[in-house]
Amino acid sequence: METQELHRGRLIDHIQLVVRDLPASQAFYSAIFEVLGVPMGGTAEDYFWADELFVSTSKSAAAQGHLTGRHHLAFQAQDEAMVQAFYKAALAHGGKDNGAPGERPYHPGYYAAFVLDPDGNNIEAVFHGKAQRNAPSVKITF
Known part of the structure; x- marks a missing residue:
């Protein structure tokens, strides 16, 4: 029998968005991640990343020349005030x-x-x- 520990919020390993205007996207995501407490991981001429989100231009080798379609991404906030700060920062930075x-x-x-x-x-x-804030990890046994 093998036991694996699954952590809440870790279903996705990573996501890549391929965008038209990298500087506009970087300004937008840098602003919202600052209020959400997510540090930027790194940047280069044709990409940036933070945690499990990788954002690149279509010219990036990882993009293979294609823009991604429309996606819905939901980021966890610690409280209602953080949701409000996210919204204000997003609108102030191109959202x-x-x-x-x-x-x-x-x-x-x-x-x-x-x-x-x-x-x-x-x-x-x-x-x-508040009831969801400290939800435990789940253990699954195979």
């Missing part, structure tokens, strides 16, 4: 409103804001309420 901060009907305590990034991706910051 467009796609749903002001507020509680959503998805489950009790789901508080989120939605913005469109410079390439039209739907970017969300979500706080799942």
Whole structure:
């Protein structure tokens, strides 16, 4: 029998977005990640990355010459104030409103804001309420 530990929020290993305007995207994501407490990992002429998000130009070798389609990415926030700060930073750095901060009907305590990034991706910051803040990791046995 093998036991693997799955950590909440770690289903995805990484995501790559291929964008038209790298400086605009870098300004947008740098601003929202600052308020979400996510440090930028690194930059180069044709890409930047933070945590599991890799953003590049279509000329980057990893992109193979193609832009990615429209995506919805949701980033975890520590509280409602962080969701509000995310929304303000996003709008101040090239984002467009796609749903002001507020509680959503998805489950009790789901508080989120939605913005469109410079390439039209739907970017969300979500706080799942106090009951979800300290949810434990899950162990699965095979």
